[in-house]
Amino acid sequence: MTRFALSATLVALMSTAAVAEDVAPSDVAYDDYGAIAQSLTGVAGDPAEGLRVMETRSAGNCVACHQVSVSTAAFQGNVGPSLDGVADRWDVDQLRGLVANAKMVFPDTVMPSFYRVSGYIRPGDAFTGKAAGELSPLLTAQQIEDVVAYLQTLSE
């Protein structure tokens, strides 16, 4: 193998490793105000995919509680505030913290924590005394980054 081919292979291997290094829900570092300063994936979020997650009932379903005027999703809710202009109210780190676990900012909120797996009363515990197995977060690390990327486009 030539030296060039070898280093190209190494670079490819290193970037594959970086993609696999998502921050696990239990390892997320929140600051005192509930913000997360570091990307959960190291991969830039895709705003178009973020909007899809927000409008999809089986994914984020944010529009069930929040109005987003530019979204064409039917039946947008008003349990939470409109997200129009949300990027003017919160910076990227704060938005990431809000989507991952809004309870850090609003302790009593009805908004689900989308990247959290601990601190719940787990189904099954009451009957068997055993844990019900590993819970998965509601959204993946990359879906959180995608949603945050979309929210950053919502300025007025």
Ligand code: HEC
């Ligand atoms: C069950 C309803 C519900 C769902 C679903 C929900 N939220 Fe919320 N959200 C709220 C409520 C209520 C608040 C206001 C905080 C409070 O409880 O006082 C809020 C607050 C926020 C805020 C702060 C808004 C501001 O202007 O201050 C952001 C950002 C946000 N939500 C984003 C999202 C995103 C993104 C999703 C989907 C991934 C989502 N929410 C899903 C109920 C919801």
